[in-house]
Amino acid sequence: MTAGSWLCLLAPLGGTILITLLGTRISRVAAAWIATTSVFVGFGGAVWAFAAMLSRQPESRSEITTAWTWLQSGSFKVGLELLVDPLSVVMMLIVSGVGGLIVLYSIGYMDGDDEERRYFAYISFFVFSMLLLVEGGNLLMLLVGWGLVGLSSYLLIGFWHDRPSAVQAAKKAFIMNAFGDATMALAFFILIAHTNSLSFATDFNAHLSSSAANFVALGLLGGAVAKSAQIPLQTWLPDAMEGPTPVSALIHAATMVTAGVYLIARTYPLFEQARTIELLAAGTGALTLLVAGLIALVQTDIKKVIAYSTMSQIGYMFLGAGVGAYSSGMFHLMTHAFFKALLFMTAGLIIHAVANEQDIRKLRGIGQLMPFTKWCFLAGALALVGIPPFSGFFSKDPIISSAAALGTWYGWIFWVCGVAGAFLTGLYTFRLWFLLFPGEPTPFVREHYHDHHGREGAWTMLVPVGILAVLATFAGWLQWTPRWDPFTKWLEPAAPTLAAAIPTNTQEYYTSAAAVIAGLVGIGLAWVIYSEQRIAIPAAPFWRRLFENKFYFDWLYDRIFYEPAVATANFLRRDFEDPVILQTGPDLGEATIETGGLVRRLQTGLLRTYVFFIAAGAAAVVLAFLIAR
Amino acid sequence: MNALVVATSAGNVLVWIVWVVAGFSCLAAGVAVISFSNPFMSALALIGNLASLAVMYLLLSAEFVAAAQVLVYAGAVVVMFLFVIGYVGPRHETPWSGGPGWQSVAAVGAAAALLVEIVVAIGLEAGGSLSHSGEVGAAFGSPAWIGRVFLVDHLLAFEITSIVLLVAAVGGVILGTHVRRQQGEEVPS
Amino acid sequence: MLGPGVAWYIAVAAFLFGIGALGVLIRRNTLVVLLSLELMLNAGNLALIAFSRHFHNGAGQIFALAVMAIAASEVCVGLGLVVALNRKQLSLDVDKLSELRG
Numbered sequence: 001m002t003a004g005s006w007l008c009l010l011a012p013l014g015g016t017i018l019i020t021l022l023g024t025r026i027s028r029v030a031a032a033w034i035a036t037t038s039v040f041v042g043f044g045g046a047v048w049a050f051a052a053m054l055s056r057q058p059e060s061r062s063e064i065t066t067a068w069t070w071l072q073s074g075s076f077k078v079g080l081e082l083l084v085d086p087l088s089v090v091m092m093l094i095v096s097g098v099g100g101l102i103v104l105y106s107i108g109y110m111d112g113d114d115e116e117r118r119y120f121a122y123i124s125f126f127v128f129s130m131l132l133l134v135e136g137g138n139l140l141m142l143l144v145g146w147g148l149v150g151l152s153s154y155l156l157i158g159f160w161h162d163r164p165s166a167v168q169a170a171k172k173a174f175i176m177n178a179f180g181d182a183t184m185a186l187a188f189f190i191l192i193a194h195t196n197s198l199s200f201a202t203d204f205n206a207h208l209s210s211s212a213a214n215f216v217a218l219g220l221l222g223g224a225v226a227k228s229a230q231i232p233l234q235t236w237l238p239d240a241m242e243g244p245t246p247v248s249a250l251i252h253a254a255t256m257v258t259a260g261v262y263l264i265a266r267t268y269p270l271f272e273q274a275r276t277i278e279l280l281a282a283g284t285g286a287l288t289l290l291v292a293g294l295i296a297l298v299q300t301d302i303k304k305v306i307a308y309s310t311m312s313q314i315g316y317m318f319l320g321a322g323v324g325a326y327s328s329g330m331f332h333l334m335t336h337a338f339f340k341a342l343l344f345m346t347a348g349l350i351i352h353a354v355a356n357e358q359d360i361r362k363l364r365g366i367g368q369l370m371p372f373t374k375w376c377f378l379a380g381a382l383a384l385v386g387i388p389p390f391s392g393f394f395s396k397d398p399i400i401s402s403a404a405a406l407g408t409w410y411g412w413i414f415w416v417c418g419v420a421g422a423f424l425t426g427l428y429t430f431r432l433w434f435l436l437f438p439g440e441p442t443p444f445v446r447e448h449y450h451d452h453h454g455r456e457g458a459w460t461m462l463v464p465v466g467i468l469a470v471l472a473t474f475a476g477w478l479q480w481t482p483r484w485d486p487f488t489k490w491l492e493p494a495a496p497t498l499a500a501a502i503p504t505n506t507q508e509y510y511t512s513a514a515a516v517i518a519g520l521v522g523i524g525l526a527w528v529i530y531s532e533q534r535i536a537i538p539a540a541p542f543w544r545r546l547f548e549n550k551f552y553f554d555w556l557y558d559r560i561f562y563e564p565a566v567a568t569a570n571f572l573r574r575d576f577e578d579p580v581i582l583q584t585g586p587d588l589g590e591a592t593i594e595t596g597g598l599v600r601r602l603q604t605g606l607l608r609t610y611v612f613f614i615a616a617g618a619a620a621v622v623l624a625f626l627i628a629r
Numbered sequence: 630m631n632a633l634v635v636a637t638s639a640g641n642v643l644v645w646i647v648w649v650v651a652g653f654s655c656l657a658a659g660v661a662v663i664s665f666s667n668p669f670m671s672a673l674a675l676i677g678n679l680a681s682l683a684v685m686y687l688l689l690s691a692e693f694v695a696a697a698q699v700l701v702y703a704g705a706v707v708v709m710f711l712f713v714i715g716y717v718g719p720r721h722e723t724p725w726s727g728g729p730g731w732q733s734v735a736a737v738g739a740a741a742a743l744l745v746e747i748v749v750a751i752g753l754e755a756g757g758s759l760s761h762s763g764e765v766g767a768a769f770g771s772p773a774w775i776g777r778v779f780l781v782d783h784l785l786a787f788e789i790t791s792i793v794l795l796v797a798a799v800g801g802v803i804l805g806t807h808v809r810r811q812q813g814e815e816v817p818s
Numbered sequence: 819m820l821g822p823g824v825a826w827y828i829a830v831a832a833f834l835f836g837i838g839a840l841g842v843l844i845r846r847n848t849l850v851v852l853l854s855l856e857l858m859l860n861a862g863n864l865a866l867i868a869f870s871r872h873f874h875n876g877a878g879q880i881f882a883l884a885v886m887a888i889a890a891s892e893v894c895v896g897l898g899l900v901v902a903l904n905r906k907q908l909s910l911d912v913d914k915l916s917e918l919r920g
């Protein structure tokens with residue numbers, strides 16, 4: 001079991017190192033295949049660990065394996081250790097499996113790019129970092145993985161570094177994540193101070209007072225919110241679409257942004273002791289899912305629509321984890337990985353085929369030219385909206401019903417948010433579908449569409465899309481909480497659902513009904529407005545402006561953080577660095593020369609002056625002697 | 630001063646008179662040395678200065694040194710000076726013209742400072758070890774005594790002095806010779 | 819000791835030294851500078867002899883003799899310089915001999 005997890009972790013790292021060391025000695029395609037193979041080997045390791053875990057009893061499925069002691073300070077020890085338990089194995093499978101498919105897809109997508117080797121080195125490094133995050137046996141290893149995925153995200157968003165917008169987006173992502181890293185570090189400090197340990201094997205609650213637990217949970221929540229792009233730290237995610245589409249699929253849909261949910265599930269005892277903070281997480285999720293859904297209604301770039309959709313769905317996951325239904329949140333994480341990656345990859349097929357155009361207004365009717373893409377996208381879209389029998393239905397509705405199970409006033413608010421979110425999801429998703437696929441292709445499409453040797457893309461791109469389409473359709477059948485729940489049972493030892501959040505069957509049924517109906521209404525409305533065009537889009541200029549400006553978060557952050565920082569930097573540069581620091585060198589030099597010039601005047605060459613100085617010096621010395629006596 | 634309280638005997642008064650005359654002429658000659666514009670006159674004034682000093686040495690029971698002073702200084706050094714002055718020729722300088730420049734003022738200041746300090750030092754010491762000199766034996770300052778002290782107690786100083794004299798002699802000769810030019814050009818002497 | 823105490827002799831030596839210093843600092847003719855230097859040396863000699871008498875120590879007189887010898891050597895070399903300067907037809911004015919000017 002532990003051997004499998006070490007293999008899973010180290011194989012992608014080996015791929016990165018190999019690609020980096022071989023450099024330009026190997027062809028670009030060879031580098032691509034090295035990366036893909038290493039990630040699939042990692043997947044093999046994950047499967048191996050999973051199989052080994054299956055053969056054990058549920059109580060003994062958790063194991064910490066230590067390589068060596070990494071840090072030691074007095075009695076505080078941190079080891080280089082991995083935790084292999086049901087929760088981490090689920091994440092390992094998702095990360096390496098979906099990751100492997102996406103890296104395979106990248107071979108076709110990035111084909112011909114000048115810096116392909118760098119891309120594949122980065123992306124296998126990312127897979128390694130994410131695996132380190134989910135396999136880490138203590139919070140410090142998790143933080144290392146956390147930071148490294150942030151780094152990989154920065155490197156990959158800014159991959160096309162000659163584009164200023166990409167570089168800006170990369171910086172923005174990194175800086176906002178750094179804020180979350182800081183709050184997490186503060187939480188760790190409190191933990192170390194009170195419990196002298198960061199390992200997941202410790203019972204933190206035994207040593208924490210409730211206020212300390214609140215601060216710890218708040219710090220962890222800060223990190224989770226930054227990483228998962230929830231309000232108020234969500235503005236980096238849409239900008240991150242500057243990176244290549246497979247990067248958006250892997251990092252900003254399937255894996256990295258879900259790390260926050262994983263964190264909450266992993267440290268659930270801490271959160272349950274700080275119940276208020278946990279509910280705050282749920283509230284953040286609920287708010288984000290609505291706001292993101294609204295903004296997605298007015299986006300005109302394919303990838304931005306899907307990005308806001310990601311933001312919204314992670315809001316669902318936060319909602320689930322926040323109310324205590326960790327396994328529901330994780331199950332939605334899994335199905336979301338499938339259908340969101342699918343959506344991004346089909347979008348990538350389109351972008352690749354029409355010379356990198358991403359504006360949906362120009363791409364009407366492309367479904368006629370790309371039928372495979374159309375049907376795969378439809379599968380993903382239906383899964384996203386949560387229509388049975390697609391996977392989203394099985395994973396999203398239990399979250400909403402857990403909110404109802406709470407029974408409190410905020411539980412009902414969350415329920416309403418969840419159902420409203422389902423309506424919005426249907427609306428924006430099928431707005432996208434109806435604007436893109438049905439109907440006659442526009443002249444732009446006819447002019448710029450080019451296929452790949454008769455097919456819609458290379459086989460390396462089509463095969464993963466197909467696999468994910470199948471998964472998006474059928475993976476949900478793993479669990480239907482009223483009747484059968486092997487997934488929840490699997491996660492019991494690692495992240496048991498809070499008792500207050502277990503819905504009754506009745507609650508499940510009517511919630512599902514409400515959500516499905518809301519989704520269908522959304523689809524219907526989208527059909528009426530965008531496909532049939534019987535109703536015009538309502539004007540509502542205030543709302544339109546609000547949504548188009550992304551609820552003015554960017555504007556606000558610009559005023560509060562960016563502009564003062566730039567002003568301060570300019571001020572320091574102009575009034576401090578240039579005159580004081582940079583001038584110090586030349587000033588010292590000039591002062592020395594001036595002093596030299598002054599001293600030079602002593603060298604008159606005249607005998608009398610020299611003698612005078614001797615006499616004056618002698619007088620001074622005698623005076624000194626007199627005084628000393 | 631304590632010295633005035635000393636009982637006036639004829640010998641004492643005579644010594645005082647000789648001392649006053651010698652001291653006065655010493656200082657006057659010194660002023661003359663620095664004041665004359667003709668260096669020849671300055672050298673002659675130096676002779677007067679040296680003679681007065683010799684007298685004062687005699688008063689201090691340093692007979693050998695007094696003799697050496699007249700022989701070496703007045704007899705050799707001043708003669709050298711006069712010789713070179715004659716060789717160099719008339720160089721008249723007006724030392725006191727043009728008003729005191731800053732160098733002159735500063736020089737006076739420095740010299741005066743030194744002087745004042747020394748006087749103050751003496752004044753401070755007046756109550757101390759400068760008060761009673763006591764008597765010395767008859768042999769003090771005699772040539773035999775000097776010779777013995779010089780060659781027994783301070784042999785190193787003797788030897789070094791002789792080396793310095795040698796070096797100076799060699800230096801003087803080198804500085805004095807003129808370089809002969811090549812190919813029979815007439816050397817200006 | 820008959821006559822003035824040692825302090826008087828020291829005072830005379832101090833004045834003589836001052837006069838000599840003044841001469842060195844003010845006069846521009848090299849020869850006169852050398853003469854003034856002799857004054858200063860003699861002043862030092864006088865002080866040495868006086869203290870030797872006062873402390874009954876022979877070292878003062880010995881030192882005075884050595885100073886006399888050194889003074890003679892120094893005059894020899896100095897005058898040699900003057901002669902060399904004269905031969906080069908350079909001025910004997912110390913203010914004009916300033917090639918060491920920095």
